[in-house]
Amino acid sequence: MTAIPLGVPRRLVEFTIDGKEARVPEGSTVLDACRAAGKDIPTLCHGDTLTPKNACRVCVVEVEGSRTLVPACSRKAEPGMTVHTDTERARHSRKVVLELLASSVDLSTTPQVAGWIKEYEAKPDRFGPEAARLNEAPKIDNDLYVRDYDKCILCYKCVDACGDQWQNTFAISVAGRGFDARIAVEHDAPLTDSACVYCGNCIEVCPTGALSFKSEFDMRAAGTWDESQQTETTTVCAYCGVGCNLTLHVQDNEIVKVTSPHDNPVTHGNLCIKGRFGYQHVQNRG
Ligand code: SF4
Ligand code: SF4
Ligand code: FES
Numbered sequence: 001m002t003a004i005p006l007g008v009p010r011r012l013v014e015f016t017i018d019g020k021e022a023r024v025p026e027g028s029t030v031l032d033a034c035r036a037a038g039k040d041i042p043t044l045c046h047g048d049t050l051t052p053k054n055a056c057r058v059c060v061v062e063v064e065g066s067r068t069l070v071p072a073c074s075r076k077a078e079p080g081m082t083v084h085t086d087t088e089r090a091r092h093s094r095k096v097v098l099e100l101l102a103s104s105v106d107l108s109t110t111p112q113v114a115g116w117i118k119e120y121e122a123k124p125d126r127f128g129p130e131a132a133r134l135n136e137a138p139k140i141d142n143d144l145y146v147r148d149y150d151k152c153i154l155c156y157k158c159v160d161a162c163g164d165q166w167q168n169t170f171a172i173s174v175a176g177r178g179f180d181a182r183i184a185v186e187h188d189a190p191l192t193d194s195a196c197v198y199c200g201n202c203i204e205v206c207p208t209g210a211l212s213f214k215s216e217f218d219m220r221a222a223g224t225w226d227e228s229q230q231t232e233t234t235t236v237c238a239y240c241g242v243g244c245n246l247t248l249h250v251q252d253n254e255i256v257k258v259t260s261p262h263d264n265p266v267t268h269g270n271l272c273i274k275g276r277f278g279y280q281h282v283q284n285r286g
Contacts, residue, residue, distance in 0.1 A: 015081035024077050030061060031072040039085055042094060042116045044101075045155035046073035047205050049268045050165055055155045058097045058116075061085045069093055091120060098122040103131040106151045109209030109220075132179055138217070141190040144198050144277050146217040149182055151210035158183060158202035158211060166270050171196040200276035204259060204269050213257040226251060234261060237275040242266070244275050255279045 010025035017030075017037055024033045029052075034041045045055040052074035060069035064082040069090060084090070098117050102124035107113045117124070124131075138148035154174070162172050171194050175184040185194035203211040212220075219225035230251045237244045244267045249257045258276050262269040 013077045013079050015077055015079060015083065017083045018085055022077070022083075028077050029073060030063075030070070030075045030077055030081075030083055031059060033077050034061070034072060034083075034085055041072050041085060042098075042112070043073055044110070044113075044153060044207050045157060047157050047160075047207075049262050049270075050157055050160050050205060053156050053160065056097065056101070056153060058094055058101075060090050060093050062087045062090050095120040095122045099124045099126065101153055103127040104133055105153050105208070106148075107153075107208060109151060109212075110207060134182065139191070140214070140217075142192050142198070142214075144214055144273075145200060145203055146212050146214055147183075147191070148210050148212070148217075151208045152183055153208055153210075154181060154183070155207060157205040157207065161201045161205045161270075162196075166268070167197075167199055167201050169195055169197055169199070172202065198273040198277065199271060200273070201270045204271075215256050219251075219256065225256075230256065237271070239272075239274040239278065244271055246271070246275055248279070254283055 010027060012023045013026050013028070014021065014023050015033075016022060017033060017039070020037070022033045022037055024036060031041055031043065031046065041061070042058045044058050045053050046059060052071070054071050054074050057071055059072045061072045062084040063070045063075070064084075072085075094116070098113070098120055099122045101107065102113070102117060102122065116122075134150050134152075136149055138146050138150070140146050156174070159172055159174065161167060163170050172183055172185055174181055175188060176182055185191060185196065200213075203213060216225060230249050232247050232249055234245050234247045237246050245261050245264050247259045247261060248255050249259065258271070258279060260267055260269045260271050260275070
């Protein structure tokens with residue numbers, strides 16, 4: 001009989017969130033506990049497959065005894081902690097973060113953000129039309145994906161996915177300082193002259209659509225991108241024996257993009273160029 005290895009049982013941590021008792025496995029974050037309790041804490045730089053970067057601070061909560069607000073996405077739950085998620089101080093901080101981001105970055109393709117802006121009564125317009133923006137045209141230098149840094153919130157998720165957390169290609173990094181800081185490949189070259197291997201793992205983690213499939217970019221520009229008309233089917237990649245899971249997004253009987261389930265214990269949402277982009281032969285029905 002084959003022995004099935006079981007995960008090491010984890011101790012439960014007990015604490016309170018908004019006056020109610022919470023119990024989560026040791027090692028869970030405050031965000032994990034809040035989500036388990038059904039609370040909608042906004043997040044942008046948090047990635048379920050990446051180590052927290054604490055870059056955006058839109059997820060802050062109040063913890064009794066802590067002088068500063070605490071990022072829920074990275075703070076581990078501790079026994080006896082008293083967490084308040086909806087205080088005036090936390091709400092005000094989230095509001096200002098949303099205002100600063102939305103006044104300087106195009107968040108039109110960031111899921112959920114419009115709802116948060118409404119909920120927190122954020123007014124990005126109050127900084128006036130002169131608020132600093134990148135004002136840069138999308139970089140379209142290959143047939144697979146587009147980089148539109150007007151939509152970039154500098155969350156570093158793409159850098160971490162391309163670097164030591166997953167892909168180990170290190171094709172992209174942060175260049176410049178202060179307002180000039182931006183994500184770039186070495187020497188700000190076109191992607192085609194860089195170390196990029198077109199795995200698309202950076203697109204998978206980008207929270208704003210700054211990195212997008214060329215297929216999606218073109219359809220959005222043509223006004224034909226319609227997620228309500230898309231189906232998602234998860235299947236097994238046929239290119240090699242690893243057996244990665246592919247989720248095919250299909251609209252009008254055509255594959256429009258390929259993602260991969262983040263909860264897969266082998267690939268964690270990552271793919272190679274063939275699995276991510278090599279689907280045209282499926283559609284060649286002529
Ligand atoms: S496609 Fe892959 S190799 Fe290229 S920049 Fe993105 S993560 Fe790095
Ligand atoms: S391109 Fe996307 S993933 Fe990369 S830093 Fe900008 S917003 Fe984050
Ligand atoms: S989501 Fe927690 S700091 Fe960005």
